[in-house]
Amino acid sequence: MSANRSVVNVGVIGCGHWGPNHVRVFSEQDRSHVVACADLKLAHLDRIKQRFPGVHTTNDYKEILADNSIDAVIIATPTKTHAAIAREAILAGKHVLVEKPLCPSADEAEALGRLADAHERVLMVGHVFVFNAGIIELRNRIIAKELGKIHYFDAVRTNLGPIRGDVNALYDLGTHDITIFNYLMNEEPVAVSATGRCITQADIEDVCFATLHYADGTLGHIHVSWLNPRKVRTLTVIGDNKMAHWDDVDPNDMLRLYDKGVQEPPYYDSFGEFNYLLRNADVQLPAIHRTEPLISQATAFLDWITTGQQQGPGAKEGAAVARVLEAATLSMANGGAKCPISHTPGRVGPVVSAPMDAVAARTWVRGTEADTTTCTTMPAPTHYVSE
Ligand SMILES: NC(=O)c1ccc[n+]([C@@H]2O[C@H](COP(=O)([O-])OP(=O)(O)OC[C@H]3O[C@@H](n4cnc5c(N)ncnc54)[C@H](O)[C@@H]3O)[C@@H](O)[C@H]2O)c1
Numbered sequence: 001m002s003a004n005r006s007v008v009n010v011g012v013i014g015c016g017h018w019g020p021n022h023v024r025v026f027s028e029q030d031r032s033h034v035v036a037c038a039d040l041k042l043a044h045l046d047r048i049k050q051r052f053p054g055v056h057t058t059n060d061y062k063e064i065l066a067d068n069s070i071d072a073v074i075i076a077t078p079t080k081t082h083a084a085i086a087r088e089a090i091l092a093g094k095h096v097l098v099e100k101p102l103c104p105s106a107d108e109a110e111a112l113g114r115l116a117d118a119h120e121r122v123l124m125v126g127h128v129f130v131f132n133a134g135i136i137e138l139r140n141r142i143i144a145k146e147l148g149k150i151h152y153f154d155a156v157r158t159n160l161g162p163i164r165g166d167v168n169a170l171y172d173l174g175t176h177d178i179t180i181f182n183y184l185m186n187e188e189p190v191a192v193s194a195t196g197r198c199i200t201q202a203d204i205e206d207v208c209f210a211t212l213h214y215a216d217g218t219l220g221h222i223h224v225s226w227l228n229p230r231k232v233r234t235l236t237v238i239g240d241n242k243m244a245h246w247d248d249v250d251p252n253d254m255l256r257l258y259d260k261g262v263q264e265p266p267y268y269d270s271f272g273e274f275n276y277l278l279r280n281a282d283v284q285l286p287a288i289h290r291t292e293p294l295i296s297q298a299t300a301f302l303d304w305i306t307t308g309q310q311q312g313p314g315a316k317e318g319a320a321v322a323r324v325l326e327a328a329t330l331s332m333a334n335g336g337a338k339c340p341i342s343h344t345p346g347r348v349g350p351v352v353s354a355p356m357d358a359v360a361a362r363t364w365v366r367g368t369e370a371d372t373t374t375c376t377t378m379p380a381p382t383h384y385v386s387e
């Protein structure tokens with residue numbers, strides 16, 4: 001971006017199902033202008049022309065890379081093309097926002113990160129759920145220790161389609177849940193076990209079940225499928241103090257916090273008298289100010305470009321996801337064996353950089369004291385129920 005311009009000129013590469021959402025979001029921002037879109041399919045470009053008449057269209061993305069008036073590109077092509085196009089874009093001097101997953105290989109993701117650093121370009125990855133208001137609220141509550149120690153996560157992400165031809169359901173859908181778990185745990189898992197079944201295509205799993213193992217014993221279970229009659233986007237979190245349930249398709253109550261749990265009785269004489277006490281108290285519905293995550297993601301990308309300070313997930317977070325996917329692929333090939341996730345020394349640790357909190361604080365209305373008072377609470381019938 002030249003010093004005398006405050007607007008970031010954007011090109012969008014890949015205008016199939018998802019790319020047009022980026023065209024819309026960056027067109028609506030005051031600080032960005034969508035100059036051009038590229039896609040191999042004429043019909044997809046025609047659709048862009050109809051919706052955004054001022055946007056130049058081309059079937060050759062290299063035309064966008066060669067345009068010196070364009071500062072940044074969004075890559076929304078199939079996963080297997082991400083790394084090559086991102087590399088070319090960085091070398092052409094563009095800032096890059098790549099859709100998830102950044103690329104199938106962790107080494108490739110890290111190499112892209114080094115390339116972007118060397119050329120002082122932004123390389124952001126579209127881990128859009130770290131910009132989801134419900135997930136951010138959940139993370140704040142976990143950081144505040146409201147849920148206590150986290151025992152396990154259980155995520156379900158199913159629907160009928162869209163069926164991918166280049167990656168399996170874990171790479172496509174599970175990427176979101178791996179991202180969410182890492183974001184909530186603020187670390188990477190140390191091992192993964194996974195199984196899947198190829199139903200509609202010979203070598204591509206339509207349904208996958210994966211369990212991520214974190215160093216402290218926390219488990220993260222993922223069920224993803226594009227061969228399922230119901231659209232489900234849920235996450236259940238079990239802590240030793242509280243439990244939570246996030247439902248991204250619930251229009252009213254995206255996040256529920258359950259004051260439920262189990263505790264040992266204070267005193268018992270013999271094993272025969274031993275009974276765990278079940279705590280079955282209130283359900284809280286935090287008031288969450290919903291914003292469109294894709295807009296928040298675009299804002300973070302533009303902030304990162306203009307400030308030079310990291311404002312969202314980059315190559316490091318993309319590589320962390322790829323490491324899990326690589327180990328899960330190995331696990332699937334070995335009948336679901338628990339496969340360690342290889343970390344180069346020094347790479348394990350917080351996967352979300354500090355500026356992310358600053359972005360969250362600015363972009364979303366978070367749980368303030370005032371919000372807490374507007375929470376709806378539903379009293380449970382009994383406070384303490386013994387089994
Ligand atoms: N963040 C999210 O929630 C979300 C949702 C859906 C998809 N995605 C991601 O977005 C990406 C695209 O997904 P989609 O559903 O739009 O797929 P899609 O297949 O519908 O669209 C991909 C488009 O890229 C075009 N394309 C392929 N190679 C190209 C090239 N060399 N130059 C220009 N165009 C090219 C194709 O013609 C197609 O129109 C994937 O990485 C996917 O994982 C993210």
